Amino acid sequence: MDVVSDAISAVHLGHPWSRRLRTSGDWCARRDPYDGAGFYVVLKGHFWLLADGGAPVSLGAGDAVLLPHGTGHVLADFPIDAAVAEKKAVPFARWVVEAEGRTRPDRHATELLCGSYWLDCSRMHPLMAELPEVVHLPSQVSRHLELRAAIDLLAGELDELRPGSCVALPSLLDLLLVYMIRAWMTDAPSGAWPRVLGDPVVAAAVRALHTDPAAPWSNDRLAAEAGVSRPTLARRFTALVGRPPMAYLTWWRVIRAATLLRDTPDTLATIAAQVGYGSPYALSHAFQREFGITPGRYRAQAGERSGGIGAD
Incomplete structure (x- = not known):
């Protein structure tokens, strides 16, 4: 996507x-x-x-x-x-x-x-x-x-x-x-993310991370994907996105896991593999650090919130 x-x-x-x-x-x-x-x-x-x-x-x-x-x-x-x-x-x-x-x-x-x-x-x-x-x-x-x-x-x-x-x-x-x-x-065009997606190097890196968050990314591999040196990517990515490439990837993996917990019946092990974590335990630890609750509790709360929003 x-x-x-x-x-x-x-x-x-x-x-x-x-x-x-x-x-x-x-x-x-x-x-x-x-x-x-x-x-x-x-x-x-x-x-x-x-x-x-x-x-x-x-x-x-x-x-x-x-x-x-x-x-x-x-x-x-x-x-x-x-x-x-x-x-x-x-x-x-x-x-x-x-x-x-x-x-x-x-x-x-x-x-x-x-x-x-x-x-x-x-x-x-x-x-x-x-x-x-x-x-x-x-x-x-x-x-x-x-x-x-x-x-x-x-x-x-x-x-x-x-x-x-x-x-x-x-x-x-x-x-x-x-x-x-x-x-x-x-x-x-002066907005941060219009600038991110308008920068060919940073946009290529962000798209790569979103296309396959489960890949074994490293700064060197991502720089090669974007067609620049590692220092160049780190400088441009951090300046525009606001965090280094691997920090953004870690954050995005957890956010993607939350979406899958909310929208699918997949097990935690399946979701962990989809977003790039080697085990459910590793994902659970990262998830609690970001959200402050366990993946299971998050899924339960998401189910309670499901529905729609009207005029009231």
């Missing part, structure tokens, strides 16, 4: 939630912080978003916005500040129910797509962790044609129940998340 796919898969849980809503008149809704990521796409009209601790963002038709860390926020059809939001905002779940019940055509209505992804943020990949609290992708998303296409397909599926919708909707929502992150990486 490529690095972006791995970073998303490591935290993505359950089935996403989504709605197509129509609202009009004066409205203001508050969503409290939650364990996940949320998005909005404006299909028609205009509204404002105020994230906790942030500045108001004006959203118009064609705009998309991703809140990758589940930041609490307020939506309103008028410019807002924290004081106004505290007085006027209704709970988000209540607002969604009211908006869903509004089916009568209204040329002044605001129409939007909204949704949530449930994420396990216990050990988030740094690519995901460095995403800002609010990723605003203005209506010039025509520069990102695949994002525009995913939005159009998702809007169509949410318009009416069609054969296969139960399969199509989760897949389109996952695709939308990938395309929004990809668009952010294109538009934010």
Whole structure:
């Protein structure tokens, strides 16, 4: 798998939630912080978003916005500040129910797509962790044609129940998340991980570690894979990624093991072999050092958390 796919898969849980809503008149809704990521796409009209601790963002038709860390926020059809939001905002779940019940055509209505992804943020990949609290992708998303296409397909599926919708909707929502992150990486080249994946040497090394984390990697072998000397790789990798190559590999092996514990019924011995540990004991020791709990306890807790995230 490529690095972006791995970073998303490591935290993505359950089935996403989504709605197509129509609202009009004066409205203001508050969503409290939650364990996940949320998005909005404006299909028609205009509204404002105020994230906790942030500045108001004006959203118009064609705009998309991703809140990758589940930041609490307020939506309103008028410019807002924290004081106004505290007085006027209704709970988000209540607002969604009211908006869903509004089916009568209204040329002044605001129409939007909204949704949530449930994420396990216990050990988030740094690519995901460095995403800002609010990723605003203005209506010039025509520069990102695949994002525009995913939005159009998702809007169509949410318009009416069609054969296969139960399969199509989760897949389109996952695709939308990938395309929004990809668009952010294109538009934010100063970010650490856009720079990592834009550096041919470091990107080659990171891809090699993600492609086969179980391989018997060493600094010399990884440098040969990247086509540079060992000192050159160590210097460039550490400067961009924030840790030396073998330290990153150790961390990634444990994160990959956590994903397999969460998403598969494989035994600890099988998982250990898949991620490059010679025995279940060695993996268990490394896992406890990183997560503070045993692999078995982590798996049990992951099972208890399985499900989805909605509007509440």
